[in-house]
Amino acid sequence: MSHVFAAIDIGTNSIRLAVVRIEDDNHITTLAQHREMVRLGEGEFATHRMTPEAIARGALVCARFADVARGFGADEIVAFATAAVREAENREEFIERVRREAGIEVRVISGPEEARLIWLGVSSGIELGSNRALLIDIGGGSTEVIVGTSEGYEVLESMKLGAIRLSNLFFDTPDPISPELFAKVQAHVRAVANPVARRVQQAGFDIVLGSAGTINCLGQVVANYTGHAEASPRPTPSPSLRGGITFRTADLRQVVKLLCRLPLEERRQVPGMDPTRADIILGGAAILLTFLEQVEAERITTSERGLREGILVDHLLRQEGTREQFQALSVRRRSILQLARACNYEADHAHHTAFLALRLFDELHQLGEHTYGNTSRELLEYAAILHDIGTFLSHSNHQRHAYYIIRNSDLLGFDDTEIDIIANVALYHRKGIPKKKHPNMADLNREERRRVRVLAALLRVAEGLDRSHLGLVRDIRLRREESPRRFILTLISDxxxxxxVWGVQNNSDLFEYVFKAPLVAEVVHPNSIELASSAPTSASGAESPGAVPDRSPEA
Known part of the structure; x- marks a missing residue:
């Protein structure tokens, strides 16, 4: 039986809500997401007391969010509070008021626990592979620093450095900020952060990730100002992180100089700036720039995930039997299956088609007809799983609906190019030859368009191999004959x-275009041949080097 769960993240600057439905198979559907800026820590860090106004604002937003959650039928509402509440001498006053007005219990978490949940939220949305990542999360009152791999975290630290905290202490003016004052703030950050920076350097890292509103806002400003940042990046080595922005420390340094020269009202107008953050952005920028310099990091990639998502994942992992299931699936596979289930996909047909498509991929690789590696194999499998999800909207032209759904879904663990390839392979699983002039192929380069043609050709034949949707073809074999050149596809079935057979013949056009030879189908009883594994597998390794012998000309 499904249940509805709500998580409220009570931060120093903002309060965030997420409401999700969790099905029996642990499929998660997001029902609502909201964020309200309340400045709970405004004026607190000098007096160590939350102001009456801040308490009132925070309790009111918590009450509204609790009402939203209950409106969706939430049977459990969890509220976690961080630095502002954690450090306030009068925090019990706030907790009691939220209890009275919102009817929920606020759990105040420690800095290290906050860091653990942030890591869980961010790392569960990316594919780290073999990379060791440094994650920096700058909140209003504290900064969390984590070093970890796909296996878990290795360094877990929380520092009393935050965008509101530093801005209230040093930048409480609408005037421009002098280089001398900014240098003084950087010296303060270095003094606080030195022990953590040493731990990070001892642990080592391959990539740097940044989360929370301050870093995401700075990423947008740098991207707009310099033109050097890359939207939806694919750095090497890098996680696959869709929607993030990668920017250089050197560019951040130049943008900080610009922001310091501007008065507050002009700072609000800077392209990419969230106007509501303009008064605290320099406090956060001082932390980020100084720490990146301390650990000698050249660039950072932003993530929109954080504590709120970590609370949800942590709740899911606490459910009986879900931890092993969750950890057994990669971020990418979980994301694909979640989208497929959301579209009520025909699971048996989708997974059997994927199995047959991968068997064709492997057979052609053994014949030397392509040199694609595990990454392409994985993308083919995911396209096969999703190829019919467009029927959720309409069977007519469902391949176009599938393309649109895939292309516009927030698939975690993929970059934009990978999503584009999956969407296009699904689009061409029925008919047509992928060509450069097609608008949907415009963002792909020559090699990527070639890969779409090859993978779509295999998926189209695999779709024909399960034309009846009954799983009659248990396995396949493929051999190549010369003089004349042709491929013999053996269907192994009772x-x-x-x-x-008709499906193969009807769907062989793209295959024959790509591989420049006819495709002929025959049926053989399984007793006369050894079968392959009945379950598809995929890895996420690197592509094999070398040319891809897609013999079709560039179109």
């Missing part, structure tokens, strides 16, 4: 498979 049945006659007349519909499947």
């Amino acid at each position: 049945a006659e498979c007349e519909l499947e």
Whole structure:
């Protein structure tokens, strides 16, 4: 039986809400997400007391968010509070007021626990592979620093450095900030952060990630100002992180100089700036720039995930039997299956088609007809799983609906190019030859368009191999004959498979275009041949080097 769960992240600057439905198979559907800036820590860090106004604002937003959650039928609402509440001498006053007005209990978490949940939220949305990542999360009152791998965290630190904290202490003026004052703030950050920076350097890292509003805002400003940042990046080595921005420390340094020269009102107008953050952005920028310099990091990639997502994942992992299931699936596979289930996909047909497509991929690789590696194999499998999800909207032209859904879904662990390839392979699983002039192929380069043609050709044949949707073809074999050149596709089945043979013949056009030879189908009883594994597998390794012998000309 499904249940609805709500998480409220009570931060120093903002309060965030997420409401999700969790099905029996642990499929998660997001029902609502909201964020309200309340400045709970405004004026607190000098007096160590939350102001009455801040308490009132925070309790009011918590009450509204609790009402939203209950409106969706939430049977559990969890509220976590961080630095502002954690350090306030009068925090019990706030907790009691939220209890009275919102009817929820606020759990105040420690800095290290906050760091753990942030790492869980960010790392569960990316594919780290073999990379060791440094994650920096700059909040209003504290900065969390984590070093970890796909196996878990290795360094978990929380520092009393935050965008509101530093801005209230040093930048509480609408005037421009002098270089001398900014240098003084950097010296303060270095003094606080030195022990953590040493731990990070001892642990080592391959990539740097940044989360929370301050870093995401700075990423947008740097991207707009310099033109050097890359939207939806694919750095090497890098996680696959869709929607993030990669920017250089050197560019951040130049943008900080610009922001310091501007008065507050002009700072609000800077392209990419969130106007509501303009008064605290320099406090956060001082932390980020100084720490990146301390650990000698050249660039950072932003993530929109954080503590709120970590609370949800932590809740899911606490459910009986879900931890092993969650950890057994990669971020990418979980994301694909979640989208497929959301579209009520026909699971048996989708996974059997994927199995047959991968068998074709492997057979052609053994014949030397392509040199694609595990990454392409994985993208083919995911396209096969999703190829029919467009029927959720309409069977007519469902391949176009599938393309649109895939292209516009927030698939975690993929970059934009990978999503584009999956969407296009699904689009061409029925008909047509992928060509450069097609608008949907415009963002792909020559090699990527070639890969779409090859993978779509295999998916189209695999779709024909399960034309009846009954899983009659248990396995396949493929051999190549010369003089004349042709491919013989052997369907291994107990049945006659007349519909499947017809499906192969009807769907062989793109295959024959790509591989420049006819495709002929035959049926053989399974007793006469050894079968392959009945379950598809995929890895996420690097592509094999070398040319891709897609023999079709560039179109």
